Amino acid sequence: MRGRFAPSPTGQLHLGNLRTALVAWLFARSARSEFLVRMDDLDLVTSRRELGAGQLHDLATLGLDWDGEVVWQSERFNRYRTAIQNLAEQGLVYECYCSRREIHQAAQAPNAPIDGAYPGTCRDLTDDQRQRRSADRPPALRLRSPNTTVSFHDELVGPFEAVVDDVVLARNDGTPAYNLAVVVDDAAQGVQQVVRGDDLVSSTPRQIHLASALNVPIPSYAHVALALGPDGSRLAKRHGSVTLADLAAQGTTPNDVLQLLAHSLKLTAPGDHVTLDTLLRRFDPAQISREPWQVFG
Numbered sequence: 001m002r003g004r005f006a007p008s009p010t011g012q013l014h015l016g017n018l019r020t021a022l023v024a025w026l027f028a029r030s031a032r033s034e035f036l037v038r039m040d041d042l043d044l045v046t047s048r049r050e051l052g053a054g055q056l057h058d059l060a061t062l063g064l065d066w067d068g069e070v071v072w073q074s075e076r077f078n079r080y081r082t083a084i085q086n087l088a089e090q091g092l093v094y095e096c097y098c099s100r101r102e103i104h105q106a107a108q109a110p111n112a113p114i115d116g117a118y119p120g121t122c123r124d125l126t127d128d129q130r131q132r133r134s135a136d137r138p139p140a141l142r143l144r145s146p147n148t149t150v151s152f153h154d155e156l157v158g159p160f161e162a163v164v165d166d167v168v169l170a171r172n173d174g175t176p177a178y179n180l181a182v183v184v185d186d187a188a189q190g191v192q193q194v195v196r197g198d199d200l201v202s203s204t205p206r207q208i209h210l211a212s213a214l215n216v217p218i219p220s221y222a223h224v225a226l227a228l229g230p231d232g233s234r235l236a237k238r239h240g241s242v243t244l245a246d247l248a249a250q251g252t253t254p255n256d257v258l259q260l261l262a263h264s265l266k267l268t269a270p271g272d273h274v275t276l277d278t279l280l281r282r283f284d285p286a287q288i289s290r291e292p293w294q295v296f297g
């Protein structure tokens with residue numbers, strides 16, 4: 001078995017990210033699996049090498065170790081292009097000239113095929129139409145998908161299904177899209193278990209469909225409920241002291257943070273004080289809290 005954690009190096013890890021990392025590590029290590037860390041730095045504008053280095057430092061501070069070299073997606077664009085080429089040879093790729101606004105409008109129309117999904121505007125353009133539209137903007141690339149429902153069983157969320165729309169493979173500036181890169185990398189790295197925040201559960205059917213189209217194995221999935229700020233929105237830096245550095249400045253040690261995370265996951269009883277080793281020995285995924293965590297609650 002092989003598991004992984006794939007943060008985006010666009011800021012410091014906050015308590016929610018650290019909590020997901022802890023769960024990913026516990027899943028892998030309790031099964032005596034390898035555990036990889038991959039930096040999701042496809043977005044060259046928002047990602048920073050030094051932020052990634054800081055995230056690795058924070059993982060190590062909590063005692064979460066990993067195997068082998070950390071992989072950076074920004075160094076693997078060739079692999080993603082090869083995968084798009086593979087899909088194109090199967091006739092599954094088309095150019096999409098729609099702006100966000102056009103997609104939003106078309107997806108809201110009463111006759112839109114699936115609520116909120118890409119309505120397929122550019123799916124069957126003629127050569128003429130394509131030429132005309134390419135004068136406005138360079139195209140993104142999309143996967144021609146059958147718009148069928150894909151279902152899977154998530155180890156924490158349970159059964160989940162969604163209709164798969166024509167997912168973006170590359171943005172119109174040429175950047176490979178997250179859904180493509182994640183599938184390509186998990187397959188190339190032999191990842192068999194994906195553990196991540198449950199904001200990505202709705203993208204999983206698309207990724208399963210992409211994996212099938214690329215003829216690579218489909219990993220198992222465990223989506224961890226998110227950490228929330230006092231206003232009920234996803235935890236963020238603006239909510240206060242949410243990183244190891246912020247907390248250390250207030251006298252909260254990494255060990256205190258470990259207790260906080262374990263307790264939030266319902267892996268420990270109130271007042272229980274555990275080491276990472278103890279958590280590992282008693283790890284039972286069935287115990288993990290399925291509820292969002294109100295960090296300041």
Ligand code: GLU
Pocket residue numbers: 005006007008040182195196197200
């Ligand atoms: N980079 C994503 C995040 O930080 C996770 C991607 C994944 O695990 O597939 O939310």
